[in-house]
Amino acid sequence: MSALPATVGVFGGGRMGAGIAHAFLTAGSDVIVVETSLQTAGAARERVQRYLDKGGPLRTGARLRVTTEASALAGCGLVVEAVPEDAALKRAVLATVERHAPGAMLATNTSSLSIDALAAALDGPGTLVGLHFFNPVPVSGLVEIVAGPRTRPTLVAEARGWVEELGKTPIVVHDTPGFASSRLGVHLALEAMRMLEEGVASAADIDTAMTLGYRHPTGPLRTTDIVGLDVRLAIAEHLARELGPRFEPPAILRELVAAGHLGRKTGKGFFTW
16 A cells, blocks of 8 residues: 555545545545635535544544645645536646646546546646545545556556555546446436436336345436536536447436536435435
8 A cells, every 4th residue: 555645635625625635634644625715615624524523533633724825735745636527627727736736646536537638737747647536435435546648657556555545445447538437327327317208217216226126325316416417417418529429418417407406415306305
């Protein structure tokens, strides 16, 4: 295993970023979370604290700092980008991080975007690896390590060690659209949505077919509600562009997103929360 960096930065303190910060804190690293405003920084601190409250007090002595200043990342050994799934935004954030923390290893929490395309924004593209955490991070046991064609092999080995130090299981995949997890998960979810549109069965019964018939812990439609329908739509659109029409989002997904029904975070999606 590879020892975790003493200080880890997380750029973006939303649900995923806060969960990633919590994971490194509980493993013993000091964590610096960077947000874009005082308001969002305060919300990020509250999210991390809620995770800590659920898991009990820290016993490692690790410290959390939340700031709006990217310059605070200067001493980090690793910085994880955890902003929304928008390629232009991620490239801009990664370039900012590289400028302020030139000695740090960089990771992106993208669930589907090309690591190599994101690395194009960097002077040192070999310092970027994909670390795809799953929601909710504190209880998810998997992290997908994505190796871009220019990612240093030693960084992939280090990333595997970091994931194991976090108490999670790593898998390593090549830089292809949707990687392994999103490609398979979205494909299953889109077919479940088409079945719902066609009246094959109710959302609950479609999900039960997978939870009891195939021992999935959560059905594809409820999982979509947890991930966020808007997130699933963005990934499906990206995969449709890259891999073809089999990933074309069904009308029901577009209609629910347009209506503001994004799943658990808005109280309604394929289910009512």
